[in-house]
Amino acid sequence: MTGPADAPRPEGAPVGIDGARPGRVTIVDVARASGVSVATVSRALRGFTNVAPATVAAVRSVADSLGYRPNPVAAQLRSGATLAVTIVVPAIDSWYYAEVMASAQVVLDQEGYRTFVMVAGDDEGLDRALDTMGPLGRTDGLLAVDLPITPDTTADLDRLGISMVSAGLAASGIPSVRVDDQRIGYEATRHLLELGHRQIAVVRWIPPHPGVGGPDLRLVGHHQALRDAGVPADPGLDLVAEPSLEGGLAVAAELAGRRVLPTAVFCMSDMLAMAVTHTFGELGFNLPAELSIVGIDDRPTARILGLTTVAVPVQELGATAARLLLDVIHDPGQGEEVVLPAGLVVRRSTAPPQPS
Amino acid sequence: MTMEVLADLAGVSVSTVSRALRNRPGVSPATARRVQELARQHRFQPNQSAVRLRQGTTQTVAMAVPALNSWYCSRVIAGAQAVLAGAGFDTLVAPITGPSSLGIIVRDSSPRTGPADGIILVNLGLPDDAMVELRENGVGVVLIGREHPYHSSVRIDDEGLAHLATSHLVGLGHRTVGLVMGRPSRTYWYEVTEERQAGYRRALTEAGLEVRPELEAAGNFSIQGAVGATRLIMSQPSPPTALFCMSDQMAYGAISALEELGLRVPGDVSVIGVDDHATSGVMGLTTIHQDVPDIGQRAAELVLAAMAAPERIHRDQQAFRLVVRRSTRRHR
Numbered sequence: 001m002t003g004p005a006d007a008p009r010p011e012g013a014p015v016g017i018d019g020a021r022p023g024r025v026t027i028v029d030v031a032r033a034s035g036v037s038v039a040t041v042s043r044a045l046r047g048f049t050n051v052a053p054a055t056v057a058a059v060r061s062v063a064d065s066l067g068y069r070p071n072p073v074a075a076q077l078r079s080g081a082t083l084a085v086t087i088v089v090p091a092i093d094s095w096y097y098a099e100v101m102a103s104a105q106v107v108l109d110q111e112g113y114r115t116f117v118m119v120a121g122d123d124e125g126l127d128r129a130l131d132t133m134g135p136l137g138r139t140d141g142l143l144a145v146d147l148p149i150t151p152d153t154t155a156d157l158d159r160l161g162i163s164m165v166s167a168g169l170a171a172s173g174i175p176s177v178r179v180d181d182q183r184i185g186y187e188a189t190r191h192l193l194e195l196g197h198r199q200i201a202v203v204r205w206i207p208p209h210p211g212v213g214g215p216d217l218r219l220v221g222h223h224q225a226l227r228d229a230g231v232p233a234d235p236g237l238d239l240v241a242e243p244s245l246e247g248g249l250a251v252a253a254e255l256a257g258r259r260v261l262p263t264a265v266f267c268m269s270d271m272l273a274m275a276v277t278h279t280f281g282e283l284g285f286n287l288p289a290e291l292s293i294v295g296i297d298d299r300p301t302a303r304i305l306g307l308t309t310v311a312v313p314v315q316e317l318g319a320t321a322a323r324l325l326l327d328v329i330h331d332p333g334q335g336e337e338v339v340l341p342a343g344l345v346v347r348r349s350t351a352p353p354q355p356s
Numbered sequence: 357m358t359m360e361v362l363a364d365l366a367g368v369s370v371s372t373v374s375r376a377l378r379n380r381p382g383v384s385p386a387t388a389r390r391v392q393e394l395a396r397q398h399r400f401q402p403n404q405s406a407v408r409l410r411q412g413t414t415q416t417v418a419m420a421v422p423a424l425n426s427w428y429c430s431r432v433i434a435g436a437q438a439v440l441a442g443a444g445f446d447t448l449v450a451p452i453t454g455p456s457s458l459g460i461i462v463r464d465s466s467p468r469t470g471p472a473d474g475i476i477l478v479n480l481g482l483p484d485d486a487m488v489e490l491r492e493n494g495v496g497v498v499l500i501g502r503e504h505p506y507h508s509s510v511r512i513d514d515e516g517l518a519h520l521a522t523s524h525l526v527g528l529g530h531r532t533v534g535l536v537m538g539r540p541s542r543t544y545w546y547e548v549t550e551e552r553q554a555g556y557r558r559a560l561t562e563a564g565l566e567v568r569p570e571l572e573a574a575g576n577f578s579i580q581g582a583v584g585a586t587r588l589i590m591s592q593p594s595p596p597t598a599l600f601c602m603s604d605q606m607a608y609g610a611i612s613a614l615e616e617l618g619l620r621v622p623g624d625v626s627v628i629g630v631d632d633h634a635t636s637g638v639m640g641l642t643t644i645h646q647d648v649p650d651i652g653q654r655a656a657e658l659v660l661a662a663m664a665a666p667e668r669i670h671r672d673q674q675a676f677r678l679v680v681r682r683s684t685r686r687h688r
Contacts, residue, residue, distance in 0.1 A: 091434070093430045093431050093433070093434035093649075095427075098424055101424040102423065102424040105424055105451055114450075116449065116450050117424065117450070117451070119447050245634050245635060278638035301639060304611055304615070304639070
């Protein structure tokens with residue numbers, strides 16, 4: 001530390017790698033004075049080719065006139081891999097988020113972007129992420145996974161010059177990539193209907209933001225498939241679980257204790273399907289003859305267990321989100337909306353219902 | 357009112373306050389009541405992030421991890437994050453792809469210039485000068501998986517747990533045991549592979565069995581890697597009747613490769629993993645249990661302690677145990 005360590009920071013004054021203390025001209029000041037984003041200043045001053053020559057000249061001139069001098073240590077550290085993207089997820093200990101993040105990271109890595117991950121944890125998490133990342137000028141892009149994005153957030157992003165992409169949920173005004181959740185629900189239930197099932201239980205969870213998450217759209221698809229087949233939906237077979245193995249085990253135990261059982265269960269994740277499979281298997285049920293089980297995801301354990309499931313292209317989701325983000329960083333104003341297909345994988349856990 | 361002040365008033369540590377307010381174990385009922393009473397008296401709101409944001413002093417702990425899609429890392433992060441969020445800290449996760457990305461963690465981590473007030477290194481090391489620099493900058497540092505003279509750590513006896521796993525297989529009468537390994541270590545970036553390999557070899561040697569390097573293959577801690585490693589091991593002359601995999605995820609990969617080869621588990625080949633992954637119970641996998649979320653939780657508590665009193669170094673050793681399920685059985 002070379003600066004006055006105890007100096008208070010005036011409100012709104014930027015701090016960060018390029019401007020370690022108040023009073024010093026920072027990359028944010030240069031961005032503000034040039035009317036371009038922090039990311040553009042950063043790229044312009046480092047001689048990147050994806051900035052218009054006129055912009056480079058303008059930024060250089062502003063930087064000179066303000067006396068902006070990039071921190072040499074930072075510049076040195078940056079010279080290898082350079083730019084950074086932050087991925088914000090609602091939770092970290094989930095197979096789904098882990099695969100999405102890791103696949104995005106591979107693409108970002110190849111393009112020389114460093115990846116950081118913030119766990120939002122609650123509704124304010126995304127805004128906190130912005131606050132932490134933005135003023136530091138070290139995030140060029142934000143990848144929000146399964147997080148609703150408010151107009152306020154979008155406005156903050158514009159102000160900070162940070163590009164953003166939404167993965168998992170559609171979002172107005174910014175590029176997004178998601179899977180066709182309604183289709184997933186439809187395919188799973190149609191498969192069971194085609195096998196002859198009429199009493200089909202659903203095990204789902206309530207997403208933190210009702211109406212915008214996957215489970216709700218999957219339920220719409222499920223009901224659509226029932227309607228198309230002329231089968232009435234039975235509210236008694238709509239089961240809500242915590243989205244975890246323990247949650248699945250609890251709901252499966254409740255279901256197994258019923259006097260009248262459905263002939264099939266559609267679980268809205270492989271994890272829940274594994275819990276149902278385990279519970280009924282331990283109780284000595286003859287699977288799949290006495291109970292067909294379908295999951296969603298196609299995680300590796302689904303293959304080992306022989307679970308019929310709707311495969312969610314998690315890796316493609318992460319990679320596509322990263323590519324959309326790189327596109328919008330390089331060319332702001334794009335607004336592509338990608339919907340990925342999901343496919344049914346039939347294995348050993350589904351069969352026609354036993355004649356009763 | 358911050359958690360630090362509350363801790364001061366109660367005469368306990370910040371992590372104790374955090375636990376007491378969340379009714380977590382590890383705090384005596386009397387202490388918990390006292391902390392909760394003080395919190396009520398002072399109208400303490402546990403989540404101070406919003407307040408800190410307004411003051412412009414968001415507090416963040418960075419967690420450097422070798423991979424984002426490793427079950428172990430995810431659980432460690434989740435365990436740590438629960439404690440850190442309770443103490444009003446945000447968690448920033450940085451996947452480390454090489455020495456330069458480790459450098460950025462150090463650079464971004466002095467209290468007044470960067471977001472990280474503390475750092476948890478998960479199976480990663482830093483050059484010594486960086487460790488000294490972090491300490492001088494007042495950044496709390498905790499290592500998971502390795503000890504360090506200047507910083508607190510949480511680790512597990514990797515040699516011992518591998519010895520336990522291999523001895524279980526040998527005890528069931530298996531005379532040929534294959535090893536599906538993780539990744540080899542690199543500079544600043546080490547894996548548990550070498551220590552677990554040593555434990556595996558010691559168990560074989562102690563039982564008077566031959567160590568056959570051609571039955572050891574790297575699965576890189578990924579399911580797909582373990583599929584390849586298992587195929588390689590099983591293609592050797594006189595292939596093993598049991599496999600020790602250095603993670604449960606790799607054990608799943610091994611099981612699916614064995615099934616593709618037409619071999620049944622445990623009928624033809626016994627398989628044991630390490631971790632006790634969330635799904636291992638329902639998968640029937642025999643494994644070495646380690647309390648992974650608790651490792652993260654403990655690391656978070658130590659990093660909070662290190663920020664308050666860097667001179668006090670704690671070296672935590674985690675317990676492990678054998679959990680026998682359906683994937684291993686006596687060799688005929």
